[in-house]
Amino acid sequence: MDEKIHSSKTKKKKTKAVGLLSGGLDSTLAAKLMLEQGIEVYAVNFTSPFCTCTPKKAGCAAVVTAVKGLGNIPLKQVALRDEYLEMVRNPKHGYGSGMNPCIDCRILKIQKAGEYLHKIDAAFLFTGEVLGQRPMSQHKQALEIIDRESGFKGYILRPLSAARLEPTEPELNGLVDRSKLLGITGRSRKTQISLADEKGINNYPCPAGGCLLTDSHFAKKMRDYLTFSKKPSVRDIPLLKIGRHYRHHNGDKVIVARNEHESKSLKDLCHPGDHLLAPLNFSGPSVVLQGTSIPAAVEKIVRYTKGPIRKTAAIIHRFGGKEDIICLRDYYNG
Numbered sequence: 039m040d041e042k043i044h045s046s047k048t049k050k051k052k053t054k055a056v057g058l059l060s061g062g063l064d065s066t067l068a069a070k071l072m073l074e075q076g077i078e079v080y081a082v083n084f085t086s087p088f089c090t091c092t093p094k095k096a097g098c099a100a101v102v103t104a105v106k107g108l109g110n111i112p113l114k115q116v117a118l119r120d121e122y123l124e125m126v127r128n129p130k131h132g133y134g135s136g137m138n139p140c141i142d143c144r145i146l147k148i149q150k151a152g153e154y155l156h157k158i159d160a161a162f163l164f165t166g167e168v169l170g171q172r173p174m175s176q177h178k179q180a181l182e183i184i185d186r187e188s189g190f191k192g193y194i195l196r197p198l199s200a201a202r203l204e205p206t207e208p209e210l211n212g213l214v215d216r217s218k219l220l221g222i223t224g225r226s227r228k229t230q231i232s233l234a235d236e237k238g239i240n241n242y243p244c245p246a247g248g249c250l251l252t253d254s255h256f257a258k259k260m261r262d263y264l265t266f267s268k269k270p271s272v273r274d275i276p277l278l279k280i281g282r283h284y285r286h287h288n289g290d291k292v293i294v295a296r297n298e299h300e301s302k303s304l305k306d307l308c309h310p311g312d313h314l315l316a317p318l319n320f321s322g323p324s325v326v327l328q329g330t331s332i333p334a335a336v337e338k339i340v341r342y343t344k345g346p347i348r349k350t351a352a353i354i355h356r357f358g359g360k361e362d363i364i365c366l367r368d369y370y371n372g
């Protein structure tokens with residue numbers, strides 16, 4: 039009995055670390071390596087309006103799966119909203135191939151994770167970043183900028199590439215065994231995939247998914263939105279994800295549904311100040327008009343309606359809680 043009490047009193051306190059966990063292969067592996075070193079891992083997962091993951095009730099599906107596979111480690115989920123949009127609008131370090139401000143994005147996420155580190159009194163942060171894997175944010179210089187500008191220089195461990203990087207504080211003061219960390223570099227995922235097999239990690243999502251800001255079509259819509267919107271808000275982002283978007287010469291915008299599902303979504307997503315126009319007695323797309331140019335919106339319905347349009351065709355127009363009927367013969371002489 040006495041012996042038991044004695045051993046619990048002298049039990050060494052585990053080192054806590056906060057890991058940025060996306061649910062992808064790299065961050066899951068990084069967390070696994072930390073757990074194997076006896077570190078108490080607290081995961082933090084960030085979502086933004088630009089995530090392409092499939093949300094579950096409990097959060098991002100991929101991260102929920104990853105956390106389960108890691109033995110149900112504690113998970114803090116942080117939804118980034120207008121503050122994130124403001125960063126996307128004006129990133130200090132510019133964009134990648136689309137509208138992806140990866141360096142600023144990483145700095146912001148590290149800072150947020152750092153707030154959590156202070157709150158739970160953790161010793162360091164870690165990420166699944168791999169040196170040379172992503173062109174914008176994972177080369178040596180970018181990692182140094184992220185470390186410096188986040189305010190956590192020396193306290194961000196990257197277990198998958200640590201052997202190729204300067205030792206961090208937790209390595210220098212013996213909290214982490216540097217000899218057990220990896221030296222992976224480059225875009226190939228072969229090493230990570232075979233390590234995942236070895237460690238029983240499966241069900242991770244493919245690396246292509248993730249962030250809409252890297253998508254060239256979405257980036258075009260986003261660029262246009264940020265140029266014309268006086269007060270950008272994350273509430274507007276869902277509408278950017280659907281439909282064909284047209285900017286009229288007077289600055290009005292018309293969004294055309296590409297299918298029936300999008301027609302329904304437009305109805306659900308349009309804002310109180312938007313006009314919604316939908317075919318009343320023929321089969322064609324719904325459109326949302328942000329502005330005043332009703333003829334521009336009608337023209338798009340006509341243009342994207344397959345097959346002939348009768349002269350008796352009509353459109354239902356909803357705006358400001360009111361409805362009226364527009365007869366196409368007033369606009370269209372086809």
Ligand code: SF4
Pocket residue numbers: 138139140141143144175249250251252
């Ligand atoms: S791809 Fe998107 S989520 Fe990932 S770092 Fe870049 S901006 Fe951030």
